[in-house]
Amino acid sequence: MAITSTTKALPVLPLDDEVVLPGMVVPLDLNDNDARAAIDAARLDPDAGEHPELLLVPRPDGKYAGYGTLAVIEQVGRLRGGQPVAVVRGTGRAKIGRGTTGPGAALWVEAEIRPVAASTARARELAEAYRETAVKILQHRGAFQVVDVIRQIQDPSALADSAGYAPYLTLEQKLTLLETTDVEARLELIGEWARTALSELEVTETIRKDVDESLEKQQRQFMLRRQQEAIRKELAELDGRPADEQDDYRARVEAAGLPEKVREAALKEVDKLEHGSEQNPETSWIRTWLDTVLDLPWNERSEDAYDLPGARAVLDADHAGLADVKERIVEYLAVRKRREERGLTAVGGRRSGAVLALVGPPGVGKTSLGESVARAMGRSFVRVALGGVRDEAEIRGHRRTYVGALPGRIVRAIKEAGTMNPVVLLDEVDKVGSDFRGDPAAALLEVLDPAQNHTFRDHYLDVDLDLSDVVFLATANVLESIPGPLLDRMELVRLDGYTEQEKVVIARDHLLPRQLERAGLNEQEAEIDESALRRLAAEYTREAGVRDLERSLARVLRKAAAKTAVGELELPVRVTAENLPDFLGHPRHTPESAERTTVPGVATGLAVTGAGGEVLFVEASLADPETGSTGVTLTGQLGEVMKESAQIALSYLRSHGAELELPVGDLKDRGVHVHVPAGAVPKDGPSAGVTMVTALGSLLSGRPVRAEVAMTGEVSLTGRVLPIGGVKQKLLAAQRAGAKVVLLPQRNEPDLDEVPAEVREALEIHLVSDVRDVLELALAPAHAPSPVTVG
Numbered sequence: 001m002a003i004t005s006t007t008k009a010l011p012v013l014p015l016d017d018e019v020v021l022p023g024m025v026v027p028l029d030l031n032d033n034d035a036r037a038a039i040d041a042a043r044l045d046p047d048a049g050e051h052p053e054l055l056l057v058p059r060p061d062g063k064y065a066g067y068g069t070l071a072v073i074e075q076v077g078r079l080r081g082g083q084p085v086a087v088v089r090g091t092g093r094a095k096i097g098r099g100t101t102g103p104g105a106a107l108w109v110e111a112e113i114r115p116v117a118a119s120t121a122r123a124r125e126l127a128e129a130y131r132e133t134a135v136k137i138l139q140h141r142g143a144f145q146v147v148d149v150i151r152q153i154q155d156p157s158a159l160a161d162s163a164g165y166a167p168y169l170t171l172e173q174k175l176t177l178l179e180t181t182d183v184e185a186r187l188e189l190i191g192e193w194a195r196t197a198l199s200e201l202e203v204t205e206t207i208r209k210d211v212d213e214s215l216e217k218q219q220r221q222f223m224l225r226r227q228q229e230a231i232r233k234e235l236a237e238l239d240g241r242p243a244d245e246q247d248d249y250r251a252r253v254e255a256a257g258l259p260e261k262v263r264e265a266a267l268k269e270v271d272k273l274e275h276g277s278e279q280n281p282e283t284s285w286i287r288t289w290l291d292t293v294l295d296l297p298w299n300e301r302s303e304d305a306y307d308l309p310g311a312r313a314v315l316d317a318d319h320a321g322l323a324d325v326k327e328r329i330v331e332y333l334a335v336r337k338r339r340e341e342r343g344l345t346a347v348g349g350r351r352s353g354a355v356l357a358l359v360g361p362p363g364v365g366k367t368s369l370g371e372s373v374a375r376a377m378g379r380s381f382v383r384v385a386l387g388g389v390r391d392e393a394e395i396r397g398h399r400r401t402y403v404g405a406l407p408g409r410i411v412r413a414i415k416e417a418g419t420m421n422p423v424v425l426l427d428e429v430d431k432v433g434s435d436f437r438g439d440p441a442a443a444l445l446e447v448l449d450p451a452q453n454h455t456f457r458d459h460y461l462d463v464d465l466d467l468s469d470v471v472f473l474a475t476a477n478v479l480e481s482i483p484g485p486l487l488d489r490m491e492l493v494r495l496d497g498y499t500e501q502e503k504v505v506i507a508r509d510h511l512l513p514r515q516l517e518r519a520g521l522n523e524q525e526a527e528i529d530e531s532a533l534r535r536l537a538a539e540y541t542r543e544a545g546v547r548d549l550e551r552s553l554a555r556v557l558r559k560a561a562a563k564t565a566v567g568e569l570e571l572p573v574r575v576t577a578e579n580l581p582d583f584l585g586h587p588r589h590t591p592e593s594a595e596r597t598t599v600p601g602v603a604t605g606l607a608v609t610g611a612g613g614e615v616l617f618v619e620a621s622l623a624d625p626e627t628g629s630t631g632v633t634l635t636g637q638l639g640e641v642m643k644e645s646a647q648i649a650l651s652y653l654r655s656h657g658a659e660l661e662l663p664v665g666d667l668k669d670r671g672v673h674v675h676v677p678a679g680a681v682p683k684d685g686p687s688a689g690v691t692m693v694t695a696l697g698s699l700l701s702g703r704p705v706r707a708e709v710a711m712t713g714e715v716s717l718t719g720r721v722l723p724i725g726g727v728k729q730k731l732l733a734a735q736r737a738g739a740k741v742v743l744l745p746q747r748n749e750p751d752l753d754e755v756p757a758e759v760r761e762a763l764e765i766h767l768v769s770d771v772r773d774v775l776e777l778a779l780a781p782a783h784a785p786s787p788v789t790v791g
């Protein structure tokens with residue numbers, strides 16, 4: 001029932017949510033009433049040939065569009081599931097005319113078929129531009145088969161209509177394409193929309209890529225870290241090491257509560273670790289470093305618990321005697337406490353009182369006093385041995401780039417202490433040397449300087465360490481050997497040594513109980529009475545401190561234990577002065593002055609060495625006249641100053657010998673030999689002056705030196721006796737050595753106050769200012785036999 005060649009009556013298939021353009025092939029669900037009615041109607045059309053036609057008309061929002069797509073039914077059948085479908089193919093555009101009638105239940109309209117105009121050059125141009133854009137879009141989406149299809153479409157109009165499949169077009173846009181019958185106009189529209197779509201696609205693509213990349217990096221890092229961890233664990237297991245959380249440095253650093261700067265530095269190293277391979281040698285350095293950092297007690301502080309009477313009680317409990325030393329320590333604590341209470345900070349040129357230095361011979365309790373201070377303050381205690389340290393790196397560590405680099409002793413001490421505010425005892429600061437490896441004393445200075453030590457930097461650690469809460473104490477044997485700048489920072493407390501009585505008390509109250517315990521004996525089983533202790537101190541040991549005394553006690557107790565074990569003795573054991581040789585053999589230290597000074601030319605001097613006070617003997621003899629030398633020969637490891645003393649002594653006797661009625665003529669044509677046997681090498685000093693003069697005077701006069709006399713003092717060229725140091729140590733030594741008379745420079749009189757009364761009473765002390773008096777007092781009367789017996 002054709003109306004015109006270009007107008008056809010056709011059944012309408014309304015499309016509510018799609019637009020089908022010419023050229024498209026679409027399936028239609030025949031369960032839909034409208035669809036089935038239209039398909040049925042088309043097939044009922046008597047004019048319909050092999051391929052019945054119908055009109056697909058968009059009906060957005062329930063309103064029919066003005067144009068529809070002419071379509072042929074390609075196939076009607078059922079899907080595998082039994083669902084009835086028809087496949088239709090769009091073949092052209094038609095404008096919808098007035099309604100008409102036809103078979104079936106469908107709506108029939110008259111459709112004006114719009115023929116496709118012949119393509120123009122402009123249309124082809126637009127078509128190519130569009131094709132390019134469309135291909136790009138398809139390539140973006142990875143629809144490569146569709147790309148082939150698009151490339152094969154020749155007709156510009158058909159190409160434009162292929163956009164019906166494009167997912168980026170809205171229904172509205174597709175409808176517009178349907179209604180735009182002009183091919184060029186349609187290509188312009190679709191070209192424009194496609195370009196917009198493409199650029200949108202490209203932008204989203206870039207964004208996605210960016211996002212992907214960073215996401216990917218994070219994910220990859222995460223994954224790699226996990227893998228690395230797994231590998232490390234496996235390696236650890238293969239090596240038989242436990243694979244624990246110790247390996248998770250990141251977590252450990254995060255959990256450690258490090259100071260911010262330290263945390264940053266540590267995380268940087270963790271990063272390196274996580275990016276490095278297990279084989280990289282740096283990896284093990286980094287781990288060691290991280291372990292060191294994590295081992296430091298960054299947040300640990302012990303609560304200061306010192307009240308001053310309490311502190312004094314602790315000091316008293318740990319040490320016998322030392323009243324003045326304890327007082328100084330308590331004062332020091334009092335000042336410290338007051339400063340802390342006032343919140344006084346280190347800054348501001350505070351210099352004195354920073355470091356308490358305990359100076360004295362070995363075994364007088366310097367180290368154990370340090371421990372007591374820590375106990376009194378309720379702090380942890382560490383000892384840093386500085387003896388023989390010559391390398392700055394010992395104090396401050398090696399840079400990490402060194403093979404086998406380690407942190408310095410200060411950092412190690414803090415680690416050992418386990419708190420940031422321990423008492424650190426710098427032991428033997430006088431034995432710190434310096435050489436080409438830098439100056440350890442300079443590093444120590446920085447450690448001790450309150451203005452600098454809150455940001456102490458160890459070369460290895462390389463992060464600031466706050467040492468301002470550390471209490472530093474120092475010990476030294478010899479004051480003079482402490483490097484000057486360090487000495488400047490120190491408040492000195494001298495421990496000169498103990499008298500015999502003090503040693504007895506220390507032994508009874510402290511050393512003996514400790515040694516009994518070590519020997520596994522109790523007080524009932526073994527008793528060492530005071531007479532034995534006194535003899536131990538006097539005849540078995542000769543020292544300023546009590547170290548040998550403690551060792552001797554230990555030996556006595558070991559012997560006692562052994563003797564009881566073999567049945568030689570029965571418990572309880574009682575050790576007295578009399579039976580002491582049964583345990584220790586004969587005493588080793590008997591007074592030797594008597595035998596040494598029997599010949600003229602030997603005098604007993606007093607000196608201070610690193611071990612405390614000592615007696616020393618100066619021996620003089622005249623050289624053979626044949627040698628022709630008239631000078632002085634010195635032997636016995638004498639220092640420069642001692643040599644000068646000998647020269648001065650000689651000069652003095654040459655010029656004043658006659659007044660002293662000494663036959664100094666001998667000195668004119670005969671050389672003199674002065675020898676100081678190096679029993680204990682005294683430290684260099686001028687205090688042997690009087691001893692040298694006495695030895696020479698004795699030699700020239702033939703009068704021996706009185707055995708019970710010991711002396712010390714510098715001599716000037718005019719024969720004046722000048723003051724010397726170490727009076728207390730020297731007097732203690734004189735008493736230990738069994739001297740009865742001591743000659744001291746007059747100007748040292750004030751120093752006698754420090755000397756324990758016990759010692760002053762035991763010795764006959766003469767204060768002299770002229771060397772004549774020395775000779776007078778020291779030389780035995782002329783032509784009289786020297787008194788050989790000593791009290």
Ligand SMILES: Nc1ncnc2c1ncn2[C@@H]1O[C@H](COP(=O)(O)OP(=O)(O)OP(=O)(O)O)[C@@H](O)[C@H]1O
Pocket residue numbers: 318319320321322360361362363364365366367368369475506510511545546547550
């Ligand atoms: N006054 C004292 N009271 C009780 N014990 C003491 C006293 N003096 C020293 N001692 C004990 O003597 C021993 C030696 O002391 P310590 O090791 O502290 O000596 P030191 O002066 O530090 O020696 P060094 O300079 O060689 O380190 C320690 O066991 C210490 O407890």
